[in-house]
Amino acid sequence: xxxxxxxxxxxxxxxxxERREELRAGERTRAMELRAEGVLKRLWRVPGRNxxxxxxxxxxxxxxxxxxxxxxxxxxxxxxxxxxATHPQERTx
Amino acid sequence: xxxxxxxxxxxxxxxxxERREELRAGERTRAMELRAEGVLKRLWRVPGRNxxxxxxxxxxxxxxxxxxxxxxxxxxxxxxxxxxATHPQERTx
Amino acid sequence: xxxxxxxxxxxxxxxxxERREELRAGERTRAMELRAEGVLKRLWRVPGRNxxxxxxxxxxxxxxxxxxxxxxxxxxxxxxxxxxATHPQERTx
Amino acid sequence: xxxxxxxxxxxxxxxxxERREELRAGERTRAMELRAEGVLKRLWRVPGRNxxxxxxxxxxxxxxxxxxxxxxxxxxxxxxxxxxATHPQERTx
Amino acid sequence: xxxxxxxxxxxxxxxxxERREELRAGERTRAMELRAEGVLKRLWRVPGRNxxxxxxxxxxxxxxxxxxxxxxxxxxxxxxxxxxATHPQERTx
Amino acid sequence: xxxxxxxxxxxxxxxxxERREELRAGERTRAMELRAEGVLKRLWRVPGRNxxxxxxxxxxxxxxxxxxxxxxxxxxxxxxxxxxATHPQERTx
Amino acid sequence: xxxxxxxxxxxxxxxxxERREELRAGERTRAMELRAEGVLKRLWRVPGRNxxxxxxxxxxxxxxxxxxxxxxxxxxxxxxxxxxATHPQERTx
Amino acid sequence: xxxxxxxxxxxxxxxxxERREELRAGERTRAMELRAEGVLKRLWRVPGRNxxxxxxxxxxxxxxxxxxxxxxxxxxxxxxxxxxATHPQERTx
Amino acid sequence: xxxxxxxxxxxxxxxxxERREELRAGERTRAMELRAEGVLKRLWRVPGRNxxxxxxxxxxxxxxxxxxxxxxxxxxxxxxxxxxATHPQERTx
Amino acid sequence: xxxxxxxxxxxxxxxxxERREELRAGERTRAMELRAEGVLKRLWRVPGRNxxxxxxxxxxxxxxxxxxxxxxxxxxxxxxxxxxATHPQERTx
Numbered sequence: 001x002x003x004x005x006x007x008x009x010x011x012x013x014x015x016x017x018e019r020r021e022e023l024r025a026g027e028r029t030r031a032m033e034l035r036a037e038g039v040l041k042r043l044w045r046v047p048g049r050n051x052x053x054x055x056x057x058x059x060x061x062x063x064x065x066x067x068x069x070x071x072x073x074x075x076x077x078x079x080x081x082x083x084x085a086t087h088p089q090e091r092t093x
Numbered sequence: 094x095x096x097x098x099x100x101x102x103x104x105x106x107x108x109x110x111e112r113r114e115e116l117r118a119g120e121r122t123r124a125m126e127l128r129a130e131g132v133l134k135r136l137w138r139v140p141g142r143n144x145x146x147x148x149x150x151x152x153x154x155x156x157x158x159x160x161x162x163x164x165x166x167x168x169x170x171x172x173x174x175x176x177x178a179t180h181p182q183e184r185t186x
Numbered sequence: 187x188x189x190x191x192x193x194x195x196x197x198x199x200x201x202x203x204e205r206r207e208e209l210r211a212g213e214r215t216r217a218m219e220l221r222a223e224g225v226l227k228r229l230w231r232v233p234g235r236n237x238x239x240x241x242x243x244x245x246x247x248x249x250x251x252x253x254x255x256x257x258x259x260x261x262x263x264x265x266x267x268x269x270x271a272t273h274p275q276e277r278t279x
Numbered sequence: 280x281x282x283x284x285x286x287x288x289x290x291x292x293x294x295x296x297e298r299r300e301e302l303r304a305g306e307r308t309r310a311m312e313l314r315a316e317g318v319l320k321r322l323w324r325v326p327g328r329n330x331x332x333x334x335x336x337x338x339x340x341x342x343x344x345x346x347x348x349x350x351x352x353x354x355x356x357x358x359x360x361x362x363x364a365t366h367p368q369e370r371t372x
Numbered sequence: 373x374x375x376x377x378x379x380x381x382x383x384x385x386x387x388x389x390e391r392r393e394e395l396r397a398g399e400r401t402r403a404m405e406l407r408a409e410g411v412l413k414r415l416w417r418v419p420g421r422n423x424x425x426x427x428x429x430x431x432x433x434x435x436x437x438x439x440x441x442x443x444x445x446x447x448x449x450x451x452x453x454x455x456x457a458t459h460p461q462e463r464t465x
Numbered sequence: 466x467x468x469x470x471x472x473x474x475x476x477x478x479x480x481x482x483e484r485r486e487e488l489r490a491g492e493r494t495r496a497m498e499l500r501a502e503g504v505l506k507r508l509w510r511v512p513g514r515n516x517x518x519x520x521x522x523x524x525x526x527x528x529x530x531x532x533x534x535x536x537x538x539x540x541x542x543x544x545x546x547x548x549x550a551t552h553p554q555e556r557t558x
Numbered sequence: 559x560x561x562x563x564x565x566x567x568x569x570x571x572x573x574x575x576e577r578r579e580e581l582r583a584g585e586r587t588r589a590m591e592l593r594a595e596g597v598l599k600r601l602w603r604v605p606g607r608n609x610x611x612x613x614x615x616x617x618x619x620x621x622x623x624x625x626x627x628x629x630x631x632x633x634x635x636x637x638x639x640x641x642x643a644t645h646p647q648e649r650t651x
Numbered sequence: 652x653x654x655x656x657x658x659x660x661x662x663x664x665x666x667x668x669e670r671r672e673e674l675r676a677g678e679r680t681r682a683m684e685l686r687a688e689g690v691l692k693r694l695w696r697v698p699g700r701n702x703x704x705x706x707x708x709x710x711x712x713x714x715x716x717x718x719x720x721x722x723x724x725x726x727x728x729x730x731x732x733x734x735x736a737t738h739p740q741e742r743t744x
Numbered sequence: 745x746x747x748x749x750x751x752x753x754x755x756x757x758x759x760x761x762e763r764r765e766e767l768r769a770g771e772r773t774r775a776m777e778l779r780a781e782g783v784l785k786r787l788w789r790v791p792g793r794n795x796x797x798x799x800x801x802x803x804x805x806x807x808x809x810x811x812x813x814x815x816x817x818x819x820x821x822x823x824x825x826x827x828x829a830t831h832p833q834e835r836t837x
Numbered sequence: 838x839x840x841x842x843x844x845x846x847x848x849x850x851x852x853x854x855e856r857r858e859e860l861r862a863g864e865r866t867r868a869m870e871l872r873a874e875g876v877l878k879r880l881w882r883v884p885g886r887n888x889x890x891x892x893x894x895x896x897x898x899x900x901x902x903x904x905x906x907x908x909x910x911x912x913x914x915x916x917x918x919x920x921x922a923t924h925p926q927e928r929t930x
Binding site (some may be wrong): 282 | 375
């Protein structure tokens, strides 16, 4: 099933650049793994913000939760998940 | 998977009593069927309101959607669904 | 560019079934055309609601507006559009 | 009577891992006691968040308050309680 | 247990004066009965609005719901209930 | 005149226990004085929160303000006041 | 005591011009009386809206409520009242 | 001075096409006059909605109010005005 | 033109008393100057809060901004400004 | 395409004056460059706040994002972007 995931990054503005880079690099690596596993299907930036909207696929909300919590930036992310239903237009096409 | 479903009934206050009763009876019958099928697990009233909170179980959001739309009162219900993840405390118990 | 489009259908609950079906059929036909044109890329149902979330692609907000207003149900839709930026992860992959 | 309890965990992201684990372990132990006492009936995770939704049973709001405040994580929890009424469908079944 | 009950009266402004008076008289009569029964303990007007705040006492949320729904104006009332816990300051005094 | 006063206590979770107890004791003492003066008429806890709802009586909003600011915890309280009007049902009874 | 009163006029847009004018004239007459009595001290328009902000003075919220309900447009007004405390800067000047 | 004006058009969806066109034509004519007078400086559509954002210039809020109320569609517009201050970057450039 | 100015004081609760007093004294002095200049016309306290509502008069929003920023407490104030239009009732009286 | 950009500056109130000035100077320089490039078309201050509303033009949301993130103050800005569509009135004029 698919989920729309809105994520605001609350990492404090005064985080040392090194630490920030380390977290970003780890975030990117883990995100790429989630892409390879088919969990992260699309990712967009909310313009002007340190925030993203992502389209995820997971077996159920618990599996999605585990995937999101595996991101190194997770402790600073303010995440809202919306479970979506495939629209009949797409089921039949 | 389980869903928390909050439902506000917007049936207009001036709906004729007969029509209202007919809808309520149909609603009850269909709700009992959903209980029998294991889709509707618990139902509460929000005190003071024509509104309910329900605990539903369905295979995915599309199946939940179909179940909710099968209720005769559906056209007047303002529904908000929250997909929940089983807590590890319960997975291990 | 891509847009996330949230659309609540406010067609009154007491709309005659015939009229409702006519609008739904027209909506489906037009949506299929927008898919064929590459404007409508994905469409989901918000479970429990007469509402959708869609992923659209259009040259600019004016083109998106025209596409959305071409839907027969447009006068009853309460639409919120969010312009999204491709994430660098996807630009480089 | 039953209560729906929504709880956001505001423990700061920079809490030392040890302290965090100690609190989590204490939280789990106390939660298990509340389950054994029949106060905590169900617990779900809100996917993507350090947050839970729980179904509690207590004699009255004061007893619920005492139970919630007995959790070691209580000083960091942002809790919202909703008192629910048993639905007639369940009273008669 | 005690409940704080906020109630907005949505009776349409174009309701005939007679009907409105009949409802108000019935409302007052029923409210007086609830007072006599100890269910309605205090009632205030929200200044400038056709709205009230009330302090109710009932055995549980279901009993409160039944009391509120027994008011003739109930179909037009938009009610929000908050279950309150006696403060220790008052328990000991 | 009467006021409904909602008060969220924002004292930081990491306040030393001693300081917290000192403030709580002072708060209790001052609250008891306000009760004795007829200013604080009722006090409830919002279950699950470090928050209260109180019913106060004061000559006017300025007098209420002074009473609330005399509480030792005042600098950490997030307070919302609602001025209420005696309902005619109570004026005539 | 003084109150800030925000008032949105919800008179339906399709109200016949005559009826609207009659109500407006009555509103103006009554407002002038309230000015003469010292109840209505200032009145502003919220630009672009059929709404006002007013500064009122009344003995208590009940007296304010009666004044506001005496306006012919009252059944269509959505009113929010805020009780204000004279600032010490003005008490001493 | 300049104002940002957000305007949602609430003309009912079932307004006859003729009446709607008549209003739109009048709206356009009046808007063009306001442009010519230098009152309406820019106008955008909110994509997907029957809504606009406009940049207006007027001597003061009362003059802006009169300009907005001179639009034939005014009775159906839900308008929010924000008074803006020229930024020093532009004052000095 | 007149503005309604709502101002929440966010000075941290743990600000040393001396610093707080110094700021308050400066605030008072500057406010008195703004009164003398006719910029600050009325000032109220929001009861129970470290917050005020003020009625200001200034040539335009930029002049108001400069006046508000001249207050020593400005860096800690969360301010919302509403530009108001003189009501015709007052223009003609 | 054009964007309306609302930006709240959350730079802590206790930032040393030097650091603040350095950031402001850098901000101004970069803003002037964005003006020269035609990206920043207008900028207003929200009166009473450390906040701005800007009218930007960029090829797409990603280009706007890059422009906004190039501002030295970006880590402290809370930004909301709204993509606007040119109104037909302006397309034809």
